[in-house]
Amino acid sequence: MPEPAEVTTVACVGAGVIGGGWAAHFLARGYHVRAWDPAPGAGDRLRRLVDAAWPALTELGLAEGASPDNLTVLPALADAVADAGFVQESAPENLAVKRALLADIDAVAPPGVVVASSTSGFPMSDMQVDAARPGRLVVGHPFNPPYLIPLVEVVGGDKTEQWAVDWASTFYRHVGKSVITMDRELPGFIANRLQEALWREALHMVAAGEATVEQIDTAITEGPGLRWPVHGPCLTFHLAGGEGGMAHMLDHFGPSLKAPWTRLDAPELTRELRDGMVSGCESEADGRSIAELVAERDRAIIAVQRAVHASRGGQR
Amino acid sequence: MPEPAEVTTVACVGAGVIGGGWAAHFLARGYHVRAWDPAPGAGDRLRRLVDAAWPALTELGLAEGASPDNLTVLPALADAVADAGFVQESAPENLAVKRALLADIDAVAPPGVVVASSTSGFPMSDMQVDAARPGRLVVGHPFNPPYLIPLVEVVGGDKTEQWAVDWASTFYRHVGKSVITMDRELPGFIANRLQEALWREALHMVAAGEATVEQIDTAITEGPGLRWPVHGPCLTFHLAGGEGGMAHMLDHFGPSLKAPWTRLDAPELTRELRDGMVSGCESEADGRSIAELVAERDRAIIAVQRAVHASRGGQR
Structure with a gap:
């Protein structure tokens, strides 16, 4: 496996709001990013997202050599991950999709390369079941937008090997993230359990007519x-x-x-x-x-x- | 009753963290504050709290004539509220205490003066039962520290008259607060229901050994x-x-x-x-x-x- 500090190329599999935000983050930190997303128009949306994020990232300070031009959108998954030193999966939040995709990524990613999932709450134990080499699969859960919010929650599943959890934690810190490494699986991890409790109460209040959307937002922002x-x-x-x-x-x-x-x-x-x-x-x-x-x-x-x-x- | 903009003196009944924070806010906005708190040493603690807040308030910009010297700590409740154009009650969160105190304040406050309770969650309907003139009693729920966090939630009880809710909302806006005026009673109001859902989940996680205090705080701040x-x-x-x-x-x-x-x-x-x-x-x-x-x-x-x-x- 590569040393975390020696990675130069990252694959972003899935390029929606979260995958695109990851791409913007890695680009700003000077990485080459190879992206794949099967959705129609995904490449164009990804480039718009990176362009929209770039002023903020420039303001924060770019790494040497950082450029949106280091983004390559590939038509085939295997090509996107072939040269990657790290893979970040950010597919839609659907267990069957995640299971199949992680198995597909695992089949074509170079041996020893860690593959992290951006899942908002699925335990890795439930996602890694179809992969041939599940030991290198971890959760690396970011917050929107991944190019600005530092937090990443790292946790493995039953079949994840400890070295992969350690490698991912080190790599994320190397690229400027704040890492919480969890020692056990917990649906929703830590931050989403907290945030989601608040969000569920908010939905209850709107459903019951107890508060408006605007009152809820004002109650928090003020x-x-x-x-x-x-x-x-x-x-x-x-x-x-x-x-x-x-x-x-x-x-x-x-x-x-x-x-x-x-x-x-x-x-x-x-x-x-x-x-x-x-x-x-x-x-x-x-x-x-x-x-x-x-x-x-x-x-x-x-x-x-x-x-x-x-x-x-x-x-x- | 006085016009909200013509009030010059505010009574703060109860001078702990919240009552003291209110005192600091009103002092910074140029009001004369008359405080009463029966706890031993409360006057000294109140002056320390105001002194600690004053640099922040000075940085934010003081109203003309604002000074910590406009704070008077009185030994008798009746003297504290006698000349007040508004009363803010911030006693400990105990229903029996609040009921008795609000009745006592109501008995000695000038007619037509609005009395607001800082309660974190008691409905005013439950607190106003012993007061002779409950129509002027409202909830005015702040957030710590009241001298910096703008939000105040205003709501009346069954016996509160609408003019008092309107008067309090206008007055709080006049003194620089962001006001949510609720049209119904709800235990915990709006912001505390949201915040408390998150807090309860956090307590569950610590109790179950799922996360540490530090992980919970990091999960939110980062x-x-x-x-x-x-x-x-x-x-x-x-x-x-x-x-x-x-x-x-x-x-x-x-x-x-x-x-x-x-x-x-x-x-x-x-x-x-x-x-x-x-x-x-x-x-x-x-x-x-x-x-x-x-x-x-x-x-x-x-x-x-x-x-x-x-x-x-x-x-x-």
Whole structure:
């Protein structure tokens, strides 16, 4: 297998919003990208997507030699993956399609090359069943747009070999991503489980006539959404507890977990869970006091609001 | 009752993290703030909180005459509310406490003055039962820190009169808040239902050993959390559908709503719900094409990442 740092060519199989976003990311990082997508007009859509992303990527800073001209759209899957040092699969979210396609990719990709799937939530164990060499198949789940959002969740299936998980994690970090390497399969992984809980509650509220689409979006963009690029949900509530931190927050708001604030029942707030949340926040704070975290948050929220405001050309 | 624009003095009853944050906000907007909190040491903690917030508020720009010196901490509730043109109650989240306190405030606040509760989720109908003049009692639910996060959710209870809901909405807008005025009571209102669904799923994941506190926070700050100050969850997924928008997204990912991506079951994706989500997004996009929204999002995400990065003094 190639060393992660020595890869020069990446194959993007499936070139919709996610596959095209991956292509834009790899191109901006200086890779040659070979793309394949059987859908009619996919090549043209892919080039439009890369062109649309390029100003943002240029603004962020391109790697040496990076160019949209390093994109080649191939008419045959085998040609797209033949010279690749890494394959990113981003086909439609359909288990039968993913199974067949991963087996096809595996049959033609060079030996030892890792193949990652962008699936939003299928466990790799369910997708790798038809592949001859399933040991090199991993999930590499990005967020839209993959050329800007750093997070990639990496996890293998029952038949995935550990070296492939490690290789993919190293490679993604090498190309500038923030990687969460999971030690177990979980439908929806981590970020989509969190995001999807919020999304499902939103759909329930619209279905029940309890809130409009616009109220839901405003509730997030003008509310908790302003905190989440700064501190995740746990550290955010660590600060909601004032000088007492997460411990005070859970002791004070613990009873609210019994309230019907969502359709999702909360877990029992056992002593073990409480203590785990508290020690997790302390570990994450890494010595920063509540006062320091508050100052960090305040600076960041102001900067985020100004950034969003300016990016809209001064409009709210 | 006073005109919303003519209020010069606000009473903050309860001066913990939320009540203190409200005090800081009103002080920065040039109001005289009269605070009352029966907890030992509450006055000192309140002054520390205002002092900690003041650099951020100064950076944002203070109203004429704004000063922390306009804060007066009173030993008696009646003295705190006697001269107030508006009362913000931010007591601990305990229904019996809120009921008794709102009745006490109502008994001593000047006639016609609106009294708003910062409750995180209690319906006003449950809180106003002991008050002699419940018509002026409303929920005005802020987000921490109230001096930076714009959102306030305003809703009345069974006995609240419509003028009070309208007055509070106008007043909050006058002091620079983004207001969602709800037309019905809903435990947890809108933003907390969304945020709390995510939080409950996070607690389940920690309790089950599926993710650590740090993985959960990273999953949000490096992932979907970077999008949410820019576009709420609905517009975000409008863009996940590519050129087909929300309609394509729901038609493609609709089946995923059956997948166990969270502990929260999704609603049935009826034709009516699908069409409602699509038309809601089109209304919110207000003529902006998907390409324009993508460009806006990309500019904003880059700016947000830079802002967060800079606010941490260049550390990631």
